[in-house]
Each structure stands twice: as C-alpha cells, then as structure tokens.
Amino acid sequence: MDRALKTRLERRFAEQLTGPVRQRHDETEIRIGPGGVTQVITALHDEPDLRFEFLADLAGVDTGEVMQVVYHLWSTTTSDWLRVIADGLSRDDPRVPSVTFMWKGAEWMEREAYDMFGITFEGNRDLRRIYLPPDYQSFPLRKDFFLPDDAARSPGGGVRPMERTHTPRNAPTTATVRRVGA
C-alpha cells in the first residue's frame, strides 16, 4: 500500500478522477471517465515519476448498470499494482478510446472485450470477434446473456431434434439481472 503513490495520483489527475483513489492490500485504484483514458494512460506511461510501462491486464466489466474497462498497470517506481477503471460506459453503446497507440499488445485484449461485451474501442485497427465465430449475434459476458441463448442456434447444439441444450436449473430470467453498485 503505497501512500506516496496515492498523493502523487491525486495531485496529478485531480480533474480526471471521478472518485477517490482507493487502496487495499497491494493495489491502488483510480476511476476515470471514458474520455480521459488517452490522456491519463499517456501520462501514466510517460511521466518520470509514474512510468507505468507494463500493461498487465485489460478487462471489460458489466456491472449491470454501466460497463467499465479496467486496466492493470505496473511500474518500477512503486510496489503496488495500479488499477485504472474507465467507468460510466453506457450499456447500449459502450465506447472507449483504445490504448493500442501505447501498447500494441492491447489489440487482442480489446478484441476480447469487444467479443464478450460489445465494447467498441475507438482507434483499434482490428476490432472483430476473436473467440466466437464471426457471425455470432450476442455478447456472452453481458449480464443479460443467459447461457442457452445463442448456443441453441450453433451448429453443435443439436443435430437431431431429441437433443436440447442444457438449461441450468437456476437460470435467471430477464427480470433478475444481477447488478452491483460499484
């Protein structure tokens, strides 16, 4: 838990942060809006006292109310993992600037987030589905996708009529989408 990091971040990104800098165990977390991603990531990468040059993870999150894109970064200047949450993406048309200008390796991670959630990364040169067939209609990790949805239309999902795909016993209905506050 690096207190100095917290003060540095609060001072540097005062106007981009949309919430307090939280710290727990060995992680520091900042929240920004989708528009601030490019500026914040560039600053985190380039500034000599921050130097977050290693992109550890890029994930999409669907909280039930909004979508988020979460970046995990590591730097030689601090002992904490830094988590940057680009918060507040709408669930209907989530858009966020791509970080492929900084890390080309983020291309596939963003493709995966697009494939699973439908988040459009503006600036990614190759935003197509990576895991699922290119004609798949749904985005599986969204909270309103329930398991037998597209599976029933897939080629493996039952050649003969007696075979049905397995519906989980406690499959939720549309009304009971799980939502989480933060």
Place this chain on the structure above:
Amino acid sequence: MALTKDPDRLGTGPDDATGIGSDIEGQPALPAVRPSDALTTPIVVPNSLWQAADPTAYDGGRPTDITHLAEFEASGAGRRDDARWSGVLEVIPTKADYVLDLIRMNSLWPLLSGLACCAIEMMSTATSKNDMDRWGMFPFRASPRQADVLIVAGTLTTKMAGPLVRLWEQMPEPKWCVAMGDCTCSGGRYKRSYSTVEGIDRVMPVDVYVPGCPPRPEGLIYGMMKLQQLVKDRRGHWPERAIGPTVPEQV
C-alpha cells in the same frame, strides 16, 4: 455365470458378471439395482444406423453401384452370426476375414487431433512410459486420409465442431472414433457453457467412450483395447454403430 457374494472371489474371474463387458453380444446385462428417479432415468438411444448430418455427404445417399451388396444386405445374410465379409466377394476364403480383422485391430493408426488437456495425456500414452506402440498405435498421422482412428481428446467447441466433422468425413473407411475425456463424452465440466458441444456424439458416431478428466494413460489404453475387441467382434460391419452407449432398457 456366478453372481455369488463370495468374499474370496473378488469378482475378477472369467465367470463373474462384473468381468464381462456388457457391450459384447450375447451377454446378459449387469444386474444393477438402483432407485429410479428423474435424475437416473437414462436417455436410451435406439440402436439405429448412423446417418450423416449433411444429407448430401457420402454421395448424397444415392444407392451404390455395387448391386450385389444391396441384395446381400436385403437378404439379411450379412447379419448372421457366422457371416463374414467374404460372403460378398466369394473369392477370398472365410478365414481371411479373421486375418483382416486382426490386421486392422493391431495397427490402428490414430489421427493427431488433440484439442485440449486430454491431448497431453494422449501424448503421454504414446510416449515411453505408457507406450501405445505396443499395440501398433504409434504413428499419429497428421493427415486424416491416412488415419484409422480419431481419438477426440479435449473439449469440442461449437467453432471447432465444423472442422472436426470435416476431419471425420475426410477419413477413409473403415474408421472408428474414440471419445476421450469427460468433455467429449458428455460435455464434462463445460456442460453449461454457451460454446461447447455437449458430447461429440451429437456430431459424429462414437465407438468407445473413455471417461475421465483427463483419463489416465492406462484408462486410454483400456479404451483402445476395448476398441480392438470391438473391431474384432463387429466382423467387418463397422458402420453399424449406435449413437450413445448401448445400454439395455432395464438398466
């Protein structure tokens, strides 16, 4: 056949019911007393001939040019207990069929088609410590045109189902299929997933199921030996395979 509860006989002798495979014709079913409820009601698949999913495959199902084979099938002489392939050709003496079966069963060449974790155990079965080469199965052919057995090792996903069925259809007959691992038998731990095929017998006919996650190499070897036995017992009528396990109604 002895069904004694004799503690000295551990059920491993040639007479014991537990030692006889129930997939051999003529053997009575293993007596299994189980309370039946919704969960244990088996899905019984009739022992019917397999049909390709695509109606235009295999020449679109048009009747064969080999007319005497059609008559032979119609007469039902091929289903007699002592019938052999040479009943058709009538040039090769009957004993050669036994040799043909031996040849086929002792050099089953698998296709290199490892999909996931079970592939590692398949490779482990093929390498020095558990050597599949003892039964002639060492050359893992890369091309399906040269392979006899398709050991599907690993989870089959819906995206891969197309290529896998294409591989199966490219294999020349006679060919057999072994479903290795829980994922290929029934979907395994990924049964609830949106992108896996729940058991490869939804898309292709299976001869031997080897359960396990992953099955030990000894388990796969047991499955391959069962396949060898099956090759011998079918006496050349290899297309007559059922989809799903051949479980009698009462069990």
Place this chain on the structure above:
Amino acid sequence: MTATSARPGTRSNDRAESFAGSPDDPRVQLDRDLGVFEPVPPYPPRTEREAEFYTLRDGEMFINMGPQHPSTHGVLRVVLKLDGEKVVDLDPVLGYLHRGVEKLCENADYHQAICYLDPLEYVSSLFCEWPGVMAFEKLLDVQVPRRAEYIRVLSAELNRVASHALFLGWMALDLGGLTPILWSFIERDEIVDMLASLTGQRMLFNYFRIGGVNGDLNHEFLSRLGDWMSRATEQIEAGNTLLNENEIFVRRMRGLGQIDSKTALRMAMSGPNLRATGVPFDVRRAHPYSVYPELDFDIPTRDEGDCLARYLLRMDEIKQSLRIIDQCLHQMPDGPIMAKLPRLLRPRPGRAYAGIEGPRGQYAAYVISDGTDQPFRMRIHDPSFIHLQAVGVMMPGHLVADTMAVMASLDPIMGGVDK
C-alpha cells in the same frame, strides 16, 4: 491464365471448373460445394487490419494452417500470407477452444470456480489456480499459513519444471526432432506421478484451496521427490546437451523470431519471452507474493530475443526452480495447511487483482465480488494470449517452416489462449 473469382483476394485458375466435362474430371465433391473452407472470410473485410491482410499483392497467396495440424500446440488456426516460401504476414484465428470459463465462473461458487481455472493452461495447472485463489484470499482478507505457502511454492515449482520440460520436447518436435519429446515426457511423467501422490491427480490438480492447500505432504511424495531430485540435474543436462550441441537445432533457432525489448514491452509480453529480450521483469521479484521473498534464486535474462535465447532461458529457469525446490524442502515450517474459513464463503464486496509468475508469463486473476457466494466477475489474464500477437511481429520475413518453430518458442497453450 489469371482468372479472378468474385471473392476478393483469390484466383481461380486452379479450380476444377476448367476440367468440367473433360475426361480429367475428378468427380469429387469440392470444398467449394461442401461449404466454403478457404482461409479468406466469406464476408467483405470489416476492419482495417482485415482489409490490409486479406488483399493479395502480386505473387502472394494464402495458406491455412488449420485448427488441426501436426504441431502439438492445440487448436490454433493461422492464415499465412506467403510470397513464395516467405511469410509476409499472418493472421491467427483463435476461439477453437473457447469454453466460456469466465461466464461459467460467474454462475459457480468460489470453491467451484477454482476447478474451472485448472484446465486453462493445462500443463501448468497449479499456476492457473494460484492467482484465482490469491484473489479470493485478498477479498476474504485471509492469511494463508506458512506451511501451506511453502507447499504451494514447492508444488508450483515442480509444475514449472514439468512445463519447461514439455516446452523442450515440443520445441524440438516442431523442428523435426523426435527424440527429445520422448525424453521430456519421461521427465514429465515422473514429476506428474509425484504430484499425483500429493494432489491425487496427474494433470488438472485441483489442489490449491482458498486459504491453503488440500493435502499435506506425505511419505510417498517426499520419497519420490527425493529420488527424482538426486537424478534431476543429470537427466535435464542430458536433454539439454542433446539439443545444445546439435548444429542444426542451434543454427535454425539462432536469429529466428527476433524481438527487441521495446517492442516486447509494447506487446505487453511477460515471462521468459520478455526476459529473453533483456528486460529482467519477473513477478516473483518485481511484485513478490507468497514466500518468494525468503527464497534465494536468480532471474536469468538474455539479450538476443530470438528463439534460441528463449529456449536457453527456460533451461536456466529449470535450474533455478530446482534451487527453489531444494530450499523449500529445507525450510519447510510446521503448521496447518489451511486457514480456518467458514464453509459458505461470502467475501466483502470489492475488487481484487492477483498476478503471479507462471512458466509462460504473468498469470493474473481480477475478481469482482458483490458480497454473495458467487463471484460477480472473474477475469483471467493469460500470457499465451498476449504472446500470440507477437508472432505477427516476429514472423514476417521468415520461411513457412519456421512458423511453428517461432510459435513453439513462445510456448503457447491454447487452453489459456482461448479460455
């Protein structure tokens, strides 16, 4: 005869249309009739990169290295754009093993989620369980007993040795050598039987639990381990010498798939692939976890960044792992192997990230908990997924036959790539 067909990027002067009606008509069902199975996607290009890749210049062609191919990495499909024998560009197509693990974890308990994590990188299962378990422990604020930590490190380092031994075998197999794979599997079988006596399973161990490990060290495990350790160094050396002193192997691998450290960092690579380019980043030292601060080991690093460097680096790492295993055995403390936890686990609502150093790179898990007994989001970060992007950077200019060699040197496991 350069007839073009309606699909962009293809030529049809080799189609059987020109044979129709002639005595050479092969009368087979063409792939075209069974359904398109060409490398080119059946729709117009949707993205910039697709348009750039799927347009052929003069003299180029596509070759599909399909999901089933003799190389043993698993189901990866690579569409190669070739100019003669040289690879101009390549487009890996993933997803043939996508099992939807992240979605399945959301519908499972915390304990059940651990067993979904095992088959991700199936040759190094313990490393797949570890970040998940660490993230859950952070959410539960639970302290793992020291003996359990030592056992975790011990079993994980054994798994690392097994994984690197398999890498050695596959690397040689993809270059055509058929002996090292057999030796690797002997090595791997010994280690895995050892781990089976500890965890109960040969492969997908399911051994780590939230708060500790499942079973304590037993006599059989320790006797097998002692026996193996006394022979390990020579066995590994034998495998190494077979390859290192092989001129064909060395000359093929030297200079192949070169990548420099700046590009490697831009590609977000980690693990041995990054260390082979000169960046000494190892999560065990950069961001220590578990009991690694108490153990004494080096981080091998090399500068060249080619296939040979990656291979030699992994062999050095095996030696370091043996050192760690030795120290673990000597320093093993007594105590419980599992923290006391309630049976029904309801972590605090919040987020936790845990990253560890696996044999392929940084494995990580990002878990969001909403206070119930099921994780709200379970994100798994896998290094093989990232490294496969680097193939597109490394390959252009090399020959087709080296594609598999470059891919083998990055050591991807498709279970992790496709999740």
